[in-house]
Amino acid sequence: xxxxxxxxxxxxxxxxxxxxxxxxxxxxxxxxxxxxxxxxxxxxxxxxxxxxxxxxxxxxxxxxxxxxxxxxxxxxxxxxxxxxxxxxxxxxxxxxxxxxxxxxxxxxxxxxxxxxxxxxxxxxxxxxxxxxxxxxxxxxxxxxxxxxxxxxxxxxxxxxxxxxxxxxxxxxxxxxxxxxxxxxxxxxxxxxxxxxxxxxxxxxxxxxxxxxxxxxxxxxxxxxxxxxxxxxxxxxxxxxxxxxxxxxxxx
Numbered sequence: 001x002x003x004x005x006x007x008x009x010x011x012x013x014x015x016x017x018x019x020x021x022x023x024x025x026x027x028x029x030x031x032x033x034x035x036x037x038x039x040x041x042x043x044x045x046x047x048x049x050x051x052x053x054x055x056x057x058x059x060x061x062x063x064x065x066x067x068x069x070x071x072x073x074x075x076x077x078x079x080x081x082x083x084x085x086x087x088x089x090x091x092x093x094x095x096x097x098x099x100x101x102x103x104x105x106x107x108x109x110x111x112x113x114x115x116x117x118x119x120x121x122x123x124x125x126x127x128x129x130x131x132x133x134x135x136x137x138x139x140x141x142x143x144x145x146x147x148x149x150x151x152x153x154x155x156x157x158x159x160x161x162x163x164x165x166x167x168x169x170x171x172x173x174x175x176x177x178x179x180x181x182x183x184x185x186x187x188x189x190x191x192x193x194x195x196x197x198x199x200x201x202x203x204x205x206x207x208x209x210x211x212x213x214x215x216x217x218x219x220x221x222x223x224x225x226x227x228x229x230x231x232x233x234x235x236x237x238x239x240x241x242x243x244x245x246x247x248x249x250x251x
Contacts, residue, residue: 002231005030009086009230010077012036012064012121015046017190018140018222019090025223026230027055031086034077036060064091064117074124084128086230089118089162090140094155094192096199107154114158115165122169126178135178136230139166143186143245151200159184163241170239179238181229186245188217213246 009026013019014035027033027050035050035057037043043059050057062073077084093113095106118139129135142159149156162182169180187193187207193216197204208214225244228234243249 001233002227003030004086004227004230007031007085007230008034008077008081008083009088010034010036010060010084010121010125011088011090012062012117013091014088015039015043015059017192018185018188018219019088020046020049021219021222022088022090022138022226023057024050024053024055024220025226026086026088027057028053028223029227029231031230032056032058032081034058034060036062036064036073036091038063064121065112067120070117070120070124074121074128078128083132084125085132085134086136086138087121087125087129088138088140088226089121091117092140092192094152094196096151096196098150099153102153110154111158114155115161118162118165122180126173126176129173129178130176133177135173135176136234137166137169137178137180138226138229139180139182141166141182141184141241143184143243143249145182145184145241146243146249166241167239174238179229179234181234181238182241183222183225183229184241184243184245184249185222186217186243186248187211188219188221190219207248210251211246211248212251215246217244217246 009031011023014023015037047059141162144156145159166182
C-alpha cells in the first residue's frame with residue numbers, strides 16, 4: 001500500500017530541510033526522486049546524501065518563481081522520464097519584520113517563492129498526471145497557516161493561502177484522479193527556523209514550552225506523512241491540511 005516503486009517524484013526545495021527529509025522518505029519507499037533547487041552546491045550535497053542511502057535521485061536546477069523556467073523543468077521531466085506521479089511543492093522563504101516595515105518587493109518575494117511557485121508547478125504537473133491516469137500533489141503549508149506571527153506577515157499570508165489553494169486543486173482535479181493535500185509542519189529544526197531562533201528572542205523557549213512532544217521536530221519527522229500522501233494509502237484523502245507539529249496546534 002505504501003510502495004512507491006516505479007513512481008517519479010519531484011520535490012521543490014528538495015536539497016535541504018523539510019524537502020530533503022520528504023525526498024529521503026519517498027526514495028526509501030521506492031520512488032525515483034528529482035530534487036529541485038537553485039543552489040548547485042547544496043543540491044550536489046543533498047544528492048550525495050540520498051544516493052548514500054540507496055535512493056534513486058537526480059538534481060535539477062530551476063527558479064520555480066519563473067514561469068518559463070518551470071515550463072522548461074517539466075518538459076525536461078517529461079522527456080527524461082515520460083511521467084510524473086508525485087509533486088511536493090516545498091520551496092519556501094521568509095522575511096522577518098513587522099508588517100509596517102515591509103516593502104512591496106519583500107512581500108512579493110515571499111509570496112512568489114511560497115505560493116506562486118506552487119501554482120506554476122502544479123499547473124505544469126497537471127498534464128503529466130492526467131497522462132499517467134493519477135497523481136499526488138503535496139503542498140507544504142505551516143502551522144502559521146493556523147496561527148499568526150507579528151514578525152512574518154507575508155509568510156503567514158502565503159501559508160494560509162496554500163491551504164485554500166490546495167482545496168481548489170483538490171476539487172478541480174478529483175475527476176482526474178489527482179489527490180492534493182497540504183502538510184502543516186510545526187517548529188522543525190531547519191536552516192529557516194535556525195534563522196528565526198537567532199532573530200526572535202525567546203522563540204526556542206516558547207516553542208519547547210508549548211509543544212507536548214517537548215522538542216523541535218526534525219526533517220525526518222515529515223517523511224512518513226509524505227509517503228502516506230504520495231501512496232495508494234491516501235487515494236480517498238484530498239483537500240486536507242495535516243499538522244505535523246508534535247501537538248503544538250492542539251496545546
